[in-house]
Amino acid sequence: MxxxxxxxxxxxxxxxxxxxxxxxxxxxxxxxxxxxxxxxxxxxxxxxxxxxxxxxxxxxxxxxxxxxxxxxxxxxxxxxxxxxxxxxxxxxxxxxxxxxxxxxxxxxxxxxxxxxxxxxxxxxxxxxxxxxxxxxxxxxxxxxxxxxxxxxxxxxxxxxxxxxxxxxxxxxxxxxxxxxxxxxxxxxxxxxxxxxxxFHVQPGKGAPPKPPGKDAFSKEPQKDRKPVCKGLVTFSGNLGDDDPLNDPKPGNVTLRVFVQWFQDLKGCYSSKHLFYWSLWWAFSTAGFNQVLNYVQILWDYKAPSQSSAIYNGAVEALATFGGALAAFTAGCVKVNWNLLGELALAIFSAADAGSLLLMHYTTNIWGCYAGFLIFKSSYMLLITIAAFQIAVNLSVERYALIFGINTFVALVIQTVMTIAVVDNQGLGLPVSIQFLIYGSYFSVIAGIFLMRSIYIIYSAKCRQGRCNSTTDQNPHDPEDSISDTNTVTQF
Known part of the structure; x- marks a missing residue:
């Protein structure tokens, strides 16, 4: 019925x-x-x-x-x-x-x-x-x-x-x-x-509502990772029953939502793991959007459309397919992202930098097309991994909030880049020189995360060494040694 x-x-x-x-x-x-x-x-x-x-x-x-x-x-x-x-x-x-x-x-x-x-x-x-x-x-x-x-x-x-x-x-x-x-x-x-x-939550319909402080995480977080927003308590979770903000007036609801957003962001970004992946996400997305916005101008500069046969549609289709394939591959690869994730960010950011520098230096339009294919595929691979790493322990609400803020930060960076490099109010550089700047930009990102990855891997090895040393000194206390070892890859 x-x-x-x-x-x-x-x-x-x-x-x-x-x-x-x-x-x-x-x-x-x-x-x-x-x-x-x-x-x-x-x-x-x-x-x-x-x-x-x-x-x-x-x-x-x-x-x-x-x-x-x-x-x-x-x-x-x-x-x-x-x-x-x-x-x-x-x-x-x-x-x-x-x-x-x-x-x-x-x-x-x-x-x-x-x-x-x-x-x-x-x-x-x-x-x-x-x-x-x-x-x-x-x-x-x-x-x-x-x-x-x-x-x-x-x-x-x-x-x-x-x-x-x-x-x-x-x-x-x-x-x-x-x-x-x-x-x-x-x-x-x-x-x-x-x-x-x-703004329009209806806890009375459907499943019983979860306490606000507990739904910041998915029901089944990754087994090898601590919750990203552990200890997160939202504003509405701290209110007493007699607090005037519990009155469901529009103004109070709006205030509660804004304060809840602020506390959720503060709690989530206190996780170093989420913070650094979000940082890469924002800086790389800013560079990616900038490249996507001006790549057709570079192609027209290398091979003028009025006098050359152009294949922009075919290249865009191949790049999209390559990005989809890379995203699919990211979901199938089993890697300890806690330990090697930032090394992957460094390696593929370096690939992005190399492809952009190729697009700058080559005079052949086909080399320029190839550089774009490499660039977009590398970015789509990493952005898929980054999205999962950021969202794996977040509820839908916190997922939307974190990615909204990350997108806003990316746009701020992109705007600064546009004003400084593209706009007549800034340097107003020719498009070919712009891609030299973008390649250098991704090189800096690669360098930063390479240093971070070296530090993480070195710290993990040192911690592993200390765990082994503790095991040798306390051979009759296996549970503690196992517990310590399991924390090596949790950052």
Whole structure:
């Protein structure tokens, strides 16, 4: 009887299908690999220098300005309105790409694309409010996979249409506009969640609520690691029953949420393991976004699209596939990440640095393409590992909070980098020299984590030596020696 009374919109299947359809069509944009050739070509006739220094930086600045307000509002309005806002921003962006003319129109376009990026948090957070916890992993996999598939299909389609069908970049943007319009239509059919992670918690429905101080961790933390936020007590967990903040007035709820966020962040970042992985995540994501933002300009600089056959779509598709393969590999490799994790960060950051330096020094576009493939695959491998290392002992709420703050820090770093290296207010460097800076930037990251990894491995060996020495001196106390040995890899 209960099954018959449950409408499709309240099951996990219906919202998942609608959300996946939205994700597919919002990423099915074959014009994206050819944005720079389109802007620099006869359709828009904007110089590469202007695109680099006056158009693309607007995306970074607007993304930074909008991220925190959108992050807060997203939970407060329960996700769906923000997903609709993302769909509208997509449509406005491509309307301007198709019909807009002049520098100002392109700058407004970048502002709306910054809105698209800032509102992306709603796409991944929505599902946690409409499905039960046992479906989280499966549904998250569907949502992420469908965007990956859509981007790959769009890139391959774009390359085929340009190379074999001789389709103009303008018509690629028309196809993209139609796709994002379909995505906006799907967003309207999403069920409105009755709860959210922070502002609209409904403990009376479903499973009994956990004490706030205890749900900061997953139910089954990694066996070889201590809880990341051990001892974390949230603000609401410290309140007495007669405290006026327990009164569920909107103002008090908002205050409680903000204080809870602050205490959760303080408790989580007190873990050195989480802090250093988050640090790498923020600095590397800033560099990755910067490279992704300007790589098409570098390609057009190395092989001008007006006089050369370009293969941006094929390269983007291969890079996405390589990143997916690297992410899949990361989930299968069994490594003691506590001991060797930061060594891996150093090695692959060095690979990123080498690939960027190759892109700077080579005069061959194919060498430039190869460097990008190595760079994106290495980053996707490590970001998958970093995401797991940060989130493994966090609940969904703390996961969203930590990654929101990490993204904000990454954007602050990227903004500083944009102002200093790209913008006319700073050095205003040519794109080729910019990639020399980005390669050097990843070299510094690699050096820092190499030193950290050497220290960690040396400390572990010294601790192991002390444990062995203790075992030799106390042969009749095996339990203590085993306990000490097991702590060697727990940092």
């Amino acid at each position: 209960n099954c018959c009374q449950t409408s499709p919109s309240h099951s996990w299947v219906f919202p998942t299908v609608i959300l996946c359809c939205f994700g597919f069509f919002s990423m099915m944009k074959p014009s994206e690999p050819f944005v720079v050739p389109y802007l620099a070509g006869p359709d828009k006739n904007i110089s590469l220098s202007t695109i680099t220094k006056e158009v693309f930086p607007i995306w970074t600045y607007s993304y930074l300005a909008l991220l925190l307000p959108v992050f807060i509002v997203t939970d407060y309005v329960r996700y769906k309105p923000v997903i609709i806002l993302q769909g509208i921003s997509f449509v406005v962006t491509w309307l301007l790409l198709v019909f807009g003319q002049g520098l100002r129109a392109m700058q407004v376009l970048e502002f709306f694309y910054g809105m698209v990026s800032a509102t992306e948090v709603a796409y991944y957070a929505y599902i946690y409010s409409v499905v039960s916890p046992e479906h989280y992993q499966k549904v998250s996999g569907y949502c992420r996979s469908v965007t990956l598939v859509a981007y790959t299909v769009a890139s391959v389609l774009a390359q085929l249409l340009v190379s074999l069908g001789s389709l103009s970049y303008f018509h690629l943007n028309v196809i993209s506009l139609a796709s994002v319009c379909v995505a906006l239509l799907f967003s309207l059919f999403l069920p409105m969640p009755e709860k959210s992670m922070f």
